[in-house]
Amino acid sequence: MVSPIRFLQGIESLTQNPRMIFLEIGAGRDLTLMTRRVFQDSLQQKSLSLIPPENWDDTDDHYFLHQLGRIWLHGHNLKWKKLYARNQNRKIPLPTYSFQHDSYWPETNVYQTINEIKTNLNTEKRIKITDWGFTFSWERTGITNTELSTVSRRTILIFMDDCGVGCHFDNLLSGKGYDVIKIFKGLDFSPRSKNEFQINPKLADDYNRLLSHLTQFNLLPQKILHLWNITQQSNNNRWDTFVESQYDGYFSMQFIARAIGKQNLTSQFSFFVFNNNLQTINDNERIRLEKSTLLGAIKVIPKEYPNISCRNIDISNSYLTKFNEKDYCRLLHELELENIHQEIAYRGSFRWVKKVIKIPLPKSDLPLIKPGATYLLTGGLGGMGLVLARFIAEHAPVKLLLTGRSFFPLKKDWDPWVQKQGADDSISQKILKLKEIENLGSTVVTIQADCADLNAMETIIKKYRIGIDVIKGIIHAAGIADGKFIQRRDDQDCLKIMLPKIKGLYVLNQLFSFSKLDFVVICSSIASVIPSVGQIAYCAANIFFDNFAVENALGKHVNVKSISWDMWKDVGMGVRTLEELKEQRVAGLFIKHREAAIKKGSLIRKQLKFSNER
Ligand SMILES: NC(=O)c1ccc[n+]([C@@H]2O[C@H](COP(=O)([O-])OP(=O)(O)OC[C@H]3O[C@@H](n4cnc5c(N)ncnc54)[C@H](OP(=O)(O)O)[C@@H]3O)[C@@H](O)[C@H]2O)c1
Incomplete structure (x- = not known):
């Protein structure tokens, strides 16, 4: 050795480049630590060693990749193809949220x-109390079509009811070229045949398993007919039976939406949720109150999942018992109509849609307070x-x-x-x-x-x-x-x-x-x-x-x-x-x-x- 190494001056001269990275290739970390002493805080310089320290408790490969990741994060391009030249690697989608640079906050403050x-x-102008009233009303939208269009091999999912409506739908849709997949209630998720499955309505994970299976076999539907709320039992207005019934209605919809979200499915899903006795068009109809919550799911799910649309179609028990093929076709024709209204009812040959209308409120002098x-x-x-x-x-x-x-x-x-x-x-x-x-x-x-x-x-x-x-x-x-x-x-x-x-x-x-x-x-x-x-x-x-x-x-x-x-x-x-x-x-x-x-x-x-x- 004839002259000093002048390590410090050497590093100082290299640090003229503000984004310089120093790599220590060899055992130990002495040079890395010495180099760091020269860095100025204001500059984005890095000093890394490629050999793991003693206390590293993972594999050497992992350490190496970890350090490469840090270099990449520092803004340097790496030749990834060379790195993976001998491997059979493929790209997989990462969970989006933490890696996505889209802002989810409103642009407004x-x-x-x-x-x-x-x-x-x-500051709003005060509206007279008598003008505060609105209520729901039903508007008849004419006699409906009973002709169904033929399609070529489109998958449709039906959550099958116990009243036979699903069986009629299955026959009619299969005859028009749909591949019908039927979902029954059971104890756990299991395929019954190639196009029949059972799930336990109380297990949210069964919906995940169903969707994974359908995705794997390329059977994801675009349209889903949910018929679990076409029922025959009478309503006893009790909390325990209310909770039980939610798994066929409100929770069922919530669990499906969550499963679609969990699996990052971004294709369009249109839900047609059929039920009986949830709406009243005539005075002699009674409401099955426990089904009301289903409407909450139908209204909120599309707001939280832009790729899901939901429509509720109510039929009444008295008509259901007299249904013939034309009536079933009429209901299925709903699949071909534009999604303008969310709450629809069928009574006989007529289709009705729900609207909000203004009603004058009577002036109250509170005679009721005694x-x-x-x-x-x-x-x-x-x-x-x-x-x-x-x-x-x-x-x-x-x-x-x-x-x-x-x-x-x-x-x-x-x-x-x-x-x-x-x-x-x-x-x-x-x-x-x-x-x-x-x-x-x-x-x-x-x-x-x-x-x-x-x-x-x-x-x-x-x-x-x-x-x-x-x-x-x-x-x-x-x-x-x-x-x-x-x-x-x-x-x-x-x-x-x-x-x-x-x-x-x-x-x-x-x-x-x-x-x-x-x-x-x-x-x-x-x-x-x-x-x-x-x-x-x-x-x-x-x-x-x-x-x-x-x-x-x-x-x-x-x-x-x-x-x-x-x-x-x-x-x-x-x-x-x-x-x-x-x-x-x-x-x-x-x-x-x-x-x-x-x-x-x-x-x-x-x-x-x-x-x-x-
Ligand atoms: N404020 C609004 O702008 C607004 C608008 C539309 C509708 N509403 C509805 O009007 C109602 C009253 O709203 P608010 O604004 O007055 O709400 P709030 O100030 O939170 O009062 C609700 C009261 O309900 C009591 N409560 C909750 N669970 C209860 C239970 N199981 N048994 C007995 N009491 C219970 C709470 O007291 P404890 O926690 O001590 O039980 C609380 O004092 C709510 O149903 C709300 O959905 C409010």
């Missing part, structure tokens, strides 16, 4: 959007509950029973509570509102009870002696907010949202004779008409409410009203949700959608929809 919505709500009467408000300590309680108290001195699940101090502790916790505390604020109500001359009783718990509700009825002879009216305002994409939710997530609303209503219906009350007001939401993404269960539960009122009106209990509220301005879960969204950007999609929905819904906004005004 989320906070600005929230503020705009709020400003709109504040001085000295007792009224029960479930969710009475919530945002809307407290406003409605005060509203009643402003019209007459009454007794108000307000229920909720959370702890609430006894009346004797109200003043000490406010003193100790301060007026900003959330319970203190409620106490102050309750005191205002009492100052109007009414008596308030707060009750801690889950309205969906029959035993708990029976106990409070005994404890407070509030039998049907005492209660004159009920407002059902118990509910919890929803917000989860279908892809991330399971059946239990949905039942949690449905519980206070649907089971709560079943319990109230069981404990009180609704026909003997002056009024039963059910707090539904505009989400039943214009649902948002992330709200499939909320939408479904509110549609159940609306149908409950219609069903009661058909049974002549016209005192039962379901009001599909739009978002309340200052109180309640809607305002809280917006506040939460402000905190966490997470629901950008929700906001964007909500904004669009509000624009679209200017027609139907802030309305009272008395579902039984027919």
